[in-house]
Amino acid sequence: MDKIIINGGKTQLKGEVVIEGAKNAVLPLLAATILPEEGVTKLTNVPILSDVFTMNNVVGGLDIKVDFDQEQNTVIVDAQGQILDEAPYEYVSKMRASIVVLGPILARNGHAKVSMPGGCTIGSRPIDLHLKGLEAMGAQITQIGGDITATAEKLKGTTIYMDFPSVGATQNLMMAATLAEGVTTIENAAREPEIVDLALLLNKMGADVKGAGTETLTITGVDKLHGAEHAVVQDRIEAGTFMVAAAMTSGDVLIKDAVWEHNRPLISKLMEMGVEVTDETAGIRVKADTSKLKPVTVKTLPHPGFPTDMQAQFTALMAVVKGESTMIETVFENRFQHLEEMRRMGLHSEILRDTAMIHGGSDLQGAPVMSTDLRASAALILTGMVANGTTTVGKLTHLDRGYYKFHEKLAALGADIERVSGE
Numbered sequence: 414m415d416k417i418i419i420n421g422g423k424t425q426l427k428g429e430v431v432i433e434g435a436k437n438a439v440l441p442l443l444a445a446t447i448l449p450e451e452g453v454t455k456l457t458n459v460p461i462l463s464d465v466f467t468m469n470n471v472v473g474g475l476d477i478k479v480d481f482d483q484e485q486n487t488v489i490v491d492a493q494g495q496i497l498d499e500a501p502y503e504y505v506s507k508m509r510a511s512i513v514v515l516g517p518i519l520a521r522n523g524h525a526k527v528s529m530p531g532g533c534t535i536g537s538r539p540i541d542l543h544l545k546g547l548e549a550m551g552a553q554i555t556q557i558g559g560d561i562t563a564t565a566e567k568l569k570g571t572t573i574y575m576d577f578p579s580v581g582a583t584q585n586l587m588m589a590a591t592l593a594e595g596v597t598t599i600e601n602a603a604r605e606p607e608i609v610d611l612a613l614l615l616n617k618m619g620a621d622v623k624g625a626g627t628e629t630l631t632i633t634g635v636d637k638l639h640g641a642e643h644a645v646v647q648d649r650i651e652a653g654t655f656m657v658a659a660a661m662t663s664g665d666v667l668i669k670d671a672v673w674e675h676n677r678p679l680i681s682k683l684m685e686m687g688v689e690v691t692d693e694t695a696g697i698r699v700k701a702d703t704s705k706l707k708p709v710t711v712k713t714l715p716h717p718g719f720p721t722d723m724q725a726q727f728t729a730l731m732a733v734v735k736g737e738s739t740m741i742e743t744v745f746e747n748r749f750q751h752l753e754e755m756r757r758m759g760l761h762s763e764i765l766r767d768t769a770m771i772h773g774g775s776d777l778q779g780a781p782v783m784s785t786d787l788r789a790s791a792a793l794i795l796t797g798m799v800a801n802g803t804t805t806v807g808k809l810t811h812l813d814r815g816y817y818k819f820h821e822k823l824a825a826l827g828a829d830i831e832r833v834s835g836e
């Protein structure tokens with residue numbers, strides 16, 4: 414098992430960092446490549462992440478040709494001809510996001526069998542909204558032996574109101590609706606930039622999706638889709654992670670080509686704390702002096718609220734800011750496990766249901782810690798940079814799902830960090 418070893422305490426990150434294509438965008442984009450029965454689809458700016466390999470296997474397992482050129486960061490998918498309609502447990506159990514293939518397989522083939530995703534460490538992640546939406550479009554759904562089977566010779570457009578603006582359900586339904594008969598309206602839809610990116614690709618494929626980025630999506634079904642070329646949007650969570658890293662080390666870092674609009678909720682909280690954030694032609698610059706930062710209260714919400722995927726990293730920043738900060742996690746109910754690990758490094762915090770009180774500003778000490786989920790792994794590495802002494806972070810399989818060469822990027826900015834292969 415690999416480990417990351419950090420010698421922390423005096424790190425001040427300085428320089429420029431380049432950000433990859435977004436994990437949370439590329440997975441649904443890969444699912445969308447199932448839809449076209451004519452031509453090939455080329456995705457560029459594809460990040461090299463274990464989740465991308467998993468999704469390539471899910472799509473490839475449908476008898477679709479998937480070619481990942483890691484030198485060029487491109488994936489070319491040829492879904493022409495007959496495709497299979499089953500996504501097995503082997504892959505779905507590895508990555509919950511693979512459930513987004515359900516809508517596209519069903520829409521393309523009239524039948525789909527996808528294994529039900531299992532438990533998740535960050536909290537309950539039901540898929541009822543995905544299934545209810547497909548049922549409203551006329552699909553017959555059964556759940557037997559851990560598999561979901563959906564059948565509909567032709568899906569029918571309808572109006573779907575989602576109880577909660579679920580990102581995954583919006584993506585699944587949006588893709589299914591592209592090949593449905595008539596118009597589908599999704600109300601209270603998710604508005605994340607990754608939804609907008611998916612709509613862009615679908616429209617390039619010949620779909621008619623309107624309203625992406627707003628709470629109402631209107632999709633007029635078409636007979637078939639064709640291949641297209643699309644560059645994956647930049648990873649706002651990776652960009653945000655480096656913004657927080659710069660702030661908590663009293664650094665000065667330019668996050669190249671970062672999109673202000675996508676990171677607005679994070680930027681506004683950084684500014685409220687007293688971090689200097691500037692929109693430059695080349696990207697977003699983040700500069701701070703931690704001794705002058707003020708504690709804040711943050712609440713995670715669906716976009717355009719503060720992203721749950723930045724919660725763990727932001728608590729690491731709260732840990733170095735003198736005073737009492739509050740983090741309220743409203744999206745997932747068990748997403749504070751990193752705070753238990755940070756306690757091993759001397760962080761004082763109390764958790765009561767969805768709220769964590771963080772008593773920041775006291776000295777932190779390096780310690781051996783374990784990643785508990787993807788964003789927690791980044792948060793622990795960031796904390797290791799400001800803790801005195803040596804921190805080792807284990808269980809890096811979580812990190813590799815969503816961050817490409819994280820330690821190398823931090824080292825290039827001045828962190829004393831290395832990754833070692835271990836027993």
Ligand code: UD1
Pocket residue numbers: 437537538539540541542543544577578579580581582605714715716720721722744745
């Ligand atoms: C979530 C994040 C998304 C992030 C992604 C990857 C939100 C709203 N979503 O998306 O920004 O990119 O993780 O880490 O921040 N839910 C149901 N029924 C469903 C589906 C979801 O009740 O059928 C609930 C979940 O229990 C959870 C919430 O909705 O409380 C968010 O779920 P959803 O947006 O679907 O999660 P992801 O698509 O994984």
